[in-house]
Amino acid sequence: MYADRSPISPSFTSNPFDRYNTARSMLPEGTGGIGVGSWDRASSRKTGGERKRVVRVIIGSLLIGFVLWFFVRTRQNSSDSYSHSHTAGAGEGKAKHDIVDSGPASIKPPSSSSSSNGDVQDTYSPPAIHHAPAPAPVPAGSTDREQVGKEKASFVMLIRNQELEDALKSMKQIEDRFNRKYKYPWTFLNDVPFTEEFIRETTKRASGKTEYGLIPKEHWSLPDAIDEPKMRAAMKKLEEDKVIYGGSLSYRHMCRFNSGFFWRQELLEKYSWYWRVEPGIGFYCDVEYDPFEFLRVSGKKYGFTITLPEYKSTIPTLWEETLKFMKTNPQYLNSNSSLQYLLEDKDQGKGLDANPEYNGCHFWSNFEIASLDLWRSEAYRKYFDHLDQAGGFFYERWGDAPVHSIAAALFLGTQEVHHFADMGYMHVPWSRCPQPKEFHKYGQCVCPFELKDSFDLSGWSCQPRWWKIAGKEYGS
Numbered sequence: 033m034y035a036d037r038s039p040i041s042p043s044f045t046s047n048p049f050d051r052y053n054t055a056r057s058m059l060p061e062g063t064g065g066i067g068v069g070s071w072d073r074a075s076s077r078k079t080g081g082e083r084k085r086v087v088r089v090i091i092g093s094l095l096i097g098f099v100l101w102f103f104v105r106t107r108q109n110s111s112d113s114y115s116h117s118h119t120a121g122a123g124e125g126k127a128k129h130d131i132v133d134s135g136p137a138s139i140k141p142p143s144s145s146s147s148s149n150g151d152v153q154d155t156y157s158p159p160a161i162h163h164a165p166a167p168a169p170v171p172a173g174s175t176d177r178e179q180v181g182k183e184k185a186s187f188v189m190l191i192r193n194q195e196l197e198d199a200l201k202s203m204k205q206i207e208d209r210f211n212r213k214y215k216y217p218w219t220f221l222n223d224v225p226f227t228e229e230f231i232r233e234t235t236k237r238a239s240g241k242t243e244y245g246l247i248p249k250e251h252w253s254l255p256d257a258i259d260e261p262k263m264r265a266a267m268k269k270l271e272e273d274k275v276i277y278g279g280s281l282s283y284r285h286m287c288r289f290n291s292g293f294f295w296r297q298e299l300l301e302k303y304s305w306y307w308r309v310e311p312g313i314g315f316y317c318d319v320e321y322d323p324f325e326f327l328r329v330s331g332k333k334y335g336f337t338i339t340l341p342e343y344k345s346t347i348p349t350l351w352e353e354t355l356k357f358m359k360t361n362p363q364y365l366n367s368n369s370s371l372q373y374l375l376e377d378k379d380q381g382k383g384l385d386a387n388p389e390y391n392g393c394h395f396w397s398n399f400e401i402a403s404l405d406l407w408r409s410e411a412y413r414k415y416f417d418h419l420d421q422a423g424g425f426f427y428e429r430w431g432d433a434p435v436h437s438i439a440a441a442l443f444l445g446t447q448e449v450h451h452f453a454d455m456g457y458m459h460v461p462w463s464r465c466p467q468p469k470e471f472h473k474y475g476q477c478v479c480p481f482e483l484k485d486s487f488d489l490s491g492w493s494c495q496p497r498w499w500k501i502a503g504k505e506y507g508s
């Protein structure tokens with residue numbers, strides 16, 4: 033049997049901050065808390081001794097002294113160069129100068145994507161593919177909802193009417209940080225009709241068009257083949273074991289819907305790409321390019337922000353069923369798959385024939401920017417049908433996150449999966465932000481936690497496993 037290593041506490045309460053703290057306190061002995069994870073670059077920064085620090089302080093003071101002396105002399109010699117700052121005082125003049133230097137027009141490419149000595153680079157330029165300048169922000173109060181972005185794409189939010197307030201919080205951040213310039217549409221889905229208030233308020237908050245879909249009954253109900261008493265008994269057992277959402281039927285419908293049906297909704301037929309948004313998330317940095325365009329142009333199909341291990345008592349037979357499926361459908365395994373990211377340490381290097389064990393790592397699917405065609409593909413449809421017939425969405429509590437992730441890892445090439453390391457993101461109880469300080473200046477990130485507490489650096493994160501096979505994206 034495998035150990036249950038999920039960072040998600042089974043004893044969550046309804047207060048998000050309790051949940052955050054509970055989850056933090058559950059970190060195992062030895063990981064030293066969030067931020068002292070297995071990430072070698074982070075821990076090596078902590079090994080410098082007191083002596084090194086003193087030397088650094090002395091050298092730093094000398095440098096600052098020299099820069100001040102040079103600055104004063106330059107101002108004396110050429111008072112014309114900074115004439116605009118003379119009336120405002122030295123402090124304000126310096127601030128203006130900084131703003132000019134860091135503006136988009138003066139951004140220069142970094143000399144390397146991450147500096148090995150930990151120095152902060154002063155400039156950042158997104159990868160060349162991002163270079164199409166972001167459109168100008170739409171003036172406040174504009175009622176023109178015409179899409180500016182060029183992709184066939186939509187935000188997608190599966191949501192309950194009573195989550196309106198949290199939906200608006202998520203939308204506000206995504207709109208301010210990205211969409212007010214692109215005006216991509218929003219698609220809301222619900223298993224019951226949306227209220228007038230929900231439609232009115234979310235439409236007010238969106239810069240683009242909004243559409244509201246009622247999920248067909250057959251996409252949100254028990255399949256005939258499911259043995260209900262057997263399912264109820266399994267639910268009771270998981271509830272007794274305090275497995276999060278173990279006793280919830282609606283949660284099971286939600287996971288099955290997100291796995292096999294959201295991409296079949298009529299409202300989404302016209303799109304090729306989606307950005308999944310959940311209520312109550314945090315989104316902390318500006319996105320100055322179109323991620324849909326980025327994925328399309330770079331030949332990628334799936335993008336994530338956080339990766340972590342699944343709570344294994346929710347998926348006892350998911351991997352077994354996956355192995356069965358892959359044995360009868362070996363043609364779907366991509367020749368450059370990310371299989372090793374899914375495997376336990378003891379099974380690293382093995383192929384599927386060796387029946388390796390799943391380590392539970394998955395892309396946290398409450399955030400996804402991805403291709404709808406990935407789920408529409410023959411491989412994924414057949415995989416979903418196989419899983420659905422096995423019944424684990426109901427007899428166990430399979431989440432859409434491991435289902436999507438296993439499929440993306442096996443059916444896509446590693447290069448087709450993208451870590452959006454430039455995006456700051458939070459879904460209770462975890463959050464992450466880009467690490468390089470120069471990036472924060474460029475992305476105007478406001479991360480409400482210390483960078484060392486970013487989930488990527490915690491002992492629970494599967495990020496190092498992803499880095500091992502895919503390398504690091506800039507922002508990591």
Ligand SMILES: Nc1nc2c(ncn2[C@@H]2O[C@H](COP(=O)(O)OP(=O)(O)OP(=O)(O)O)[C@@H](O)[C@H]2O)c(=O)[nH]1
Binds near residue numbers: 195221222
């Ligand atoms: N319409 C509808 N949406 C649901 C239902 N259950 C969950 N959702 C939505 O599905 C998404 C995932 O559900 P969540 O409850 O957030 O599940 P989670 O992210 O695993 O867990 P927490 O966020 O920790 O509660 C969210 O966008 C919810 O609003 C439901 O019964 N009906």
Ligand SMILES: [Mg+2]
Binds near residue numbers: 310398459
């Ligand atoms: Mg959620």
